[in-house]
Amino acid sequence: MIYLSRTGRKVLPGDEVAIAEEYISGEGTYEADGRIYASAVGELDLDMSEKTARVILENPPIVLMDGDVVFADVTDTKPAMAICSVVAQEGKKRSISSETLASVHVSKIASSYVEDAGDLLRAGDLVRAQVIQAEPSVQLTTSGPHFGVIRALCTVCRTPLERKGRDLWCTRCEHDERRKLADDYREFELAKPKH
Amino acid sequence: MGGTPIPNDIKLLDENGKRVDGRRPDEMRPIKIEAGVLNKADGSAYVEWGLNKVLAAVYGPRECHPRHLQNTTRALVQCHYNMAAFSVDDRKRPGPDRRSHEISKITSEALTHVVFTEYFPRTSIDVYIEVLQANAGTRCAGLTAASVALADAGVPMRDLVASCAAGKAADTVMVDLGKEEDNFGQADVPVGYVPRTEEIVLLQMDGELTHDEYTLSLKMAIEGCKKVYEEQRNALKRRYQVRSVDAVEEPKGVA
Amino acid sequence: MSKDVMADLKRDHIVQLLSKGTRVDGRAFDEMRPLTVEINYVLSAEGSARVRLGKTDVLVGIKMMVGSPFPDTPNSGVMTTNAELIPLASETFESGPPDQESIEVSRVIDRGIREGHAVDMKKLCIEAGKEVWIMFLDIHALDFDGNLFDAGNIGALAALKSAIVPAARAGKGEDYPMPISHEPISVTAVKIGEHLLIDPTHDEERVADARLTVATLENGSICAMQKGGSGSLKMDEVFKIIEMSRKRGAEVRAKLSG
Numbered sequence: 173m174i175y176l177s178r179t180g181r182k183v184l185p186g187d188e189v190a191i192a193e194e195y196i197s198g199e200g201t202y203e204a205d206g207r208i209y210a211s212a213v214g215e216l217d218l219d220m221s222e223k224t225a226r227v228i229l230e231n232p233p234i235v236l237m238d239g240d241v242v243f244a245d246v247t248d249t250k251p252a253m254a255i256c257s258v259v260a261q262e263g264k265k266r267s268i269s270s271e272t273l274a275s276v277h278v279s280k281i282a283s284s285y286v287e288d289a290g291d292l293l294r295a296g297d298l299v300r301a302q303v304i305q306a307e308p309s310v311q312l313t314t315s316g317p318h319f320g321v322i323r324a325l326c327t328v329c330r331t332p333l334e335r336k337g338r339d340l341w342c343t344r345c346e347h348d349e350r351r352k353l354a355d356d357y358r359e360f361e362l363a364k365p366k367h
Numbered sequence: 368m369g370g371t372p373i374p375n376d377i378k379l380l381d382e383n384g385k386r387v388d389g390r391r392p393d394e395m396r397p398i399k400i401e402a403g404v405l406n407k408a409d410g411s412a413y414v415e416w417g418l419n420k421v422l423a424a425v426y427g428p429r430e431c432h433p434r435h436l437q438n439t440t441r442a443l444v445q446c447h448y449n450m451a452a453f454s455v456d457d458r459k460r461p462g463p464d465r466r467s468h469e470i471s472k473i474t475s476e477a478l479t480h481v482v483f484t485e486y487f488p489r490t491s492i493d494v495y496i497e498v499l500q501a502n503a504g505t506r507c508a509g510l511t512a513a514s515v516a517l518a519d520a521g522v523p524m525r526d527l528v529a530s531c532a533a534g535k536a537a538d539t540v541m542v543d544l545g546k547e548e549d550n551f552g553q554a555d556v557p558v559g560y561v562p563r564t565e566e567i568v569l570l571q572m573d574g575e576l577t578h579d580e581y582t583l584s585l586k587m588a589i590e591g592c593k594k595v596y597e598e599q600r601n602a603l604k605r606r607y608q609v610r611s612v613d614a615v616e617e618p619k620g621v622a
Numbered sequence: 623m624s625k626d627v628m629a630d631l632k633r634d635h636i637v638q639l640l641s642k643g644t645r646v647d648g649r650a651f652d653e654m655r656p657l658t659v660e661i662n663y664v665l666s667a668e669g670s671a672r673v674r675l676g677k678t679d680v681l682v683g684i685k686m687m688v689g690s691p692f693p694d695t696p697n698s699g700v701m702t703t704n705a706e707l708i709p710l711a712s713e714t715f716e717s718g719p720p721d722q723e724s725i726e727v728s729r730v731i732d733r734g735i736r737e738g739h740a741v742d743m744k745k746l747c748i749e750a751g752k753e754v755w756i757m758f759l760d761i762h763a764l765d766f767d768g769n770l771f772d773a774g775n776i777g778a779l780a781a782l783k784s785a786i787v788p789a790a791r792a793g794k795g796e797d798y799p800m801p802i803s804h805e806p807i808s809v810t811a812v813k814i815g816e817h818l819l820i821d822p823t824h825d826e827e828r829v830a831d832a833r834l835t836v837a838t839l840e841n842g843s844i845c846a847m848q849k850g851g852s853g854s855l856k857m858d859e860v861f862k863i864i865e866m867s868r869k870r871g872a873e874v875r876a877k878l879s880g
Contacts, residue, residue, distance in 0.1 A: 186524075186526030200523070209526075209563070231410065231520060231521040233427075267427070269487050323630060405710075408765075420664070424710040426709070447717055451681070452704065453664055453666060458687065461760070462719065493709070497764070
């Protein structure tokens with residue numbers, strides 16, 4: 173049997189890519205009976221230095237990882253944290269295949285001191301956030317100019333709030349509210365989703 | 368099966384050993400597979416197999432609904448087999464009947480065997496199979512399409528599942544029964560098969576076969592599965608433009 | 623729920639572009655998406671058409687059987703329209719019996735075809751008061767990116783125009799082509815803020831305040847309408863949509879004949 177062990181080769185599920193004696197089975201592969209097979213359509217990567225066989229997927233499911241930028245819906249706030257539901261990864265069309273329940277600790281909302289998470293985030297807000305921990309629970313941060321609330325509703329009448337200086341303004345109830353805002357609050361361009 | 372008398376004008380096997388549509392007993396109907404045919408789905412496939420036209424779409428892995436079905440350690444593969452009202456001669460009432468529920472169940476089970484469900488706990492991998500035009504063998508075409516759609520969706524799996532049936536008509540064992548052979552024949556054995564590991568993951572049988580006829584039917588169906596498997600792989604290669612050089616084995620010593 | 627959040631987000635983006643006079647896909651406000659129609663797609667149907675309108679893809683099939691007429695129309699055939707918004711086509715569709723959305727789609731398409739007298743129902747009578755043709759128009763969504771109303775209407779008309787009444791099979795004489803009298807075409811517009819745009823995509827549909835479907839005939843008459851959405855329309859907006867519907871409807875009609 174000849175092994176088609178060449179980096180860059182396109183492989184399909186079930187294709188044999190290496191022998192388990194020579195490589196460790198990495199992402200996109202699995203080991204069975206001393207051999208390593210591809211588990212998905214993609215490009216083979218035989219990493220000589222780490223002795224790992226990987227397949228770089230053509231159309232990977234979205235599994236949240238540290239550093240990912242996501243959109244999340246704030247569902248509840250407690251003094252110590254805001255509970256969120258991650259709705260999408262920025263720039264991706266697919267729904268998320270891993271845990272979507274996440275939280276933002278009060279110390280990770282802004283770079284400055286925050287007393288209570290509910291001071292700067294409220295249920296119903298939509299935030300752009302970065303994943304700082306994916307396992308065992310998803311932790312997000314909204315600290316940084318590009319992160320924070322990108323759309324908020326008035327806590328009284330649920331009208332979308334408008335930006336007014338550093339704060340938000342409800343045109344209907346005529347009062348201001350404060351949030352940790354992203355620099356493009358209600359003005360951002362939707363990235364073209366990639367398949 | 369076997370209960371319906373054969374109309375006089377239908378001859379399931381002629382003097383030359385040819386079937387109603389001119390095939391030999393070991394000859395399959397033409398099969399055409401295309402991967403990635405829909406925009407909205409995460410993965411999709413279209414299978415035209417004889418006069419069958421079947422679409423499959425995969426959504427997920429995604430949050431599992433209804434929530435009580437969630438498995439904290441695995442993804443749930445949920446198949447939904449459905450026939451369009453106009454896919455058959457007598458209009459089918461829309462919505463699932465007992466037959467489609469059964470096919471959905473056995474198809475889900477066949478696919479679950481090859482999918483690495485442990486990678487995506489609490490999620491659901493939803494597979495929708497739509498029969499647009501039916502002409503015997505839609506469960507095999509559906510399973511065949513579904514496994515290409517799963518691969519197109521990047522769902523990690525041990526191998527593709529290929530499917531094909533064999534059976535008996537006019538006292539002859541033959542592969543891939545057509546509509547007349549299915550209606551007026553004597554037995555049908557649909558099989559779902561994982562070629563790499565030689566595992567059978569879907570198996571049904573109805574009608575009457577002797578032990579030898581059954582053995583031959585199963586072997587013929589598996590041979591059919593292997594041909595279907597090649598077409599499934601070709602469809603994925605076309606979709607992802609696998610260069611022919613990638614598919615060719617390298618001479619010894621080069622790698 | 624989560625998907626609604628994204629729709630809210632997209633609304634701001636869509637409205638911003640509209641205020642600059644453009645749409646997300648670059649179309650003019652009164653421009654339809656590319657349309658392709660493939661007839662006789664399904665051989666098991668008496669007539670069928672697969673219609674692609676942009677990224678919306680529908681398959682319409684017609685099945686016919688002999689049955690009894692309604693007592694109040696003893697000389698007329700019977701038409702039943704059904705739309706299946708199957709989850710294969712979109713993550714926003716769910717399995718199960720038809721919901722309000724799919725019932726509205728099927729009823730609006732039915733209304734355009736029925737009230738526009740697309741089919742001469744009298745010619746679908748076999749024996750007055752006893753036997754008539756029962757016609758099932760089934761609309762199957764395969765890929766959903768908005769505006770099922772128009773894609774379904776175009777598919778229904780194209781399928782009807784290609785259909786053959788299977789009289790021989792039923793032992794009722796010779797087969798004959800579906801008796802077509804008129805060609806009603808519907809065009810749907812949505813109102814987003816102050817803007818009116820036709821043939822909305824799914825995102826446009828989701829953020830729209832109001833929607834109006836107008837079906838017109840060859841002679842410019844109007845034969846069916848449906849307003850949807852919780853927003854409102856002004857009288858001049860209604861007339862503007864009727865005008866766009868006539869113009870674009872005529873183009874679609876020409877395409878179906880060509």
